[in-house]
Amino acid sequence: MFCEVRTTNKYESFVSNVTKWGIDHLGVFPWRFCEDSYKILITEILLVRTSRDKVNAIWQDFFARFPTISALAKSTPSEISSIIHPLGLQRIRASQILELAIRLVEELDGIVPLNIDALARLKGVGQYVASATICFLTGEKTLVIDSNINRVIDRFFSGEDHDNYKSSMTILERILPLDNLDVRMFYFSLIDLGYEYCRRVPDCEKCVLRTSCSYNIHRH
Numbered sequence: 001m002f003c004e005v006r007t008t009n010k011y012e013s014f015v016s017n018v019t020k021w022g023i024d025h026l027g028v029f030p031w032r033f034c035e036d037s038y039k040i041l042i043t044e045i046l047l048v049r050t051s052r053d054k055v056n057a058i059w060q061d062f063f064a065r066f067p068t069i070s071a072l073a074k075s076t077p078s079e080i081s082s083i084i085h086p087l088g089l090q091r092i093r094a095s096q097i098l099e100l101a102i103r104l105v106e107e108l109d110g111i112v113p114l115n116i117d118a119l120a121r122l123k124g125v126g127q128y129v130a131s132a133t134i135c136f137l138t139g140e141k142t143l144v145i146d147s148n149i150n151r152v153i154d155r156f157f158s159g160e161d162h163d164n165y166k167s168s169m170t171i172l173e174r175i176l177p178l179d180n181l182d183v184r185m186f187y188f189s190l191i192d193l194g195y196e197y198c199r200r201v202p203d204c205e206k207c208v209l210r211t212s213c214s215y216n217i218h219r220h
Ligand code: SF4
Pocket: 152, 155, 156, 197, 198, 199, 202, 203, 204, 205, 207, 208, 209, 210, 211, 213, 214, 215, 216
C-alpha cells in the first residue's frame, strides 16, 4: 500500500500566500462580491484606466441616480457626465455607457449576457471588462489580467518586468485549474497586493511574497 504524499507546487504556494494575505488586508469596495451584474459591468467599465479611489468616490451617487439598467438607458449623456466628471473623459464615457445601456435594454431585455464572447462583443465592453465581469459576478475561473496582476505575477515567477502580459497569462493558465481556488478572493488579493507593494518601485521589504519572489531574490 502506498502512502500518498501531496507536495505543494509553486503555483499552489503562491495562491495560498496571496489569498491568506488578502483575508486580513483586502480593500473594502461596494462592487466587490456584489451580485448585481449591471453594477459589476458598469463598475468594470469605469475602472478602466481610472483609479479605484476615484471610482469609489462617485459609485454611490452613480447607482443611487441610476439604480437599474433601465434607469440608465432613460438618462442623458449630460446627466451621466455630471456624476462621472471626476473620472475624466466624462463626455465620451457618458455617451458610451448610455449607448451600451440602451442596447442592453432594447436588444437583450436589460439582461447582461453571462458569456464572455457575447459580452465582449458589445460596444464599449471589450475582452478585459467581459472577463472580469463574468469572474467577479459568478466566480467562473476566467483570465483577468490588469497591470497590478501582471506586475506581481511577472516579477514573482520570472523576476522581470515584461512589456506585455504574455508570460503572466501563461502562469495564470496554470493557476486557474487548481482545485479549491477561490478565484475572486485570489484576484482581489492580487490586485490589492500589487497596489500596496508591487508598484513601479516595489516595497519588497513589506511584501508577504518577499522570501520566494524571484524579483526580490535576484536583486539581493
Ligand atoms: S516581493 Fe517585491 S517584487 Fe515581489 S511581489 Fe512583492 S513587492 Fe513585488
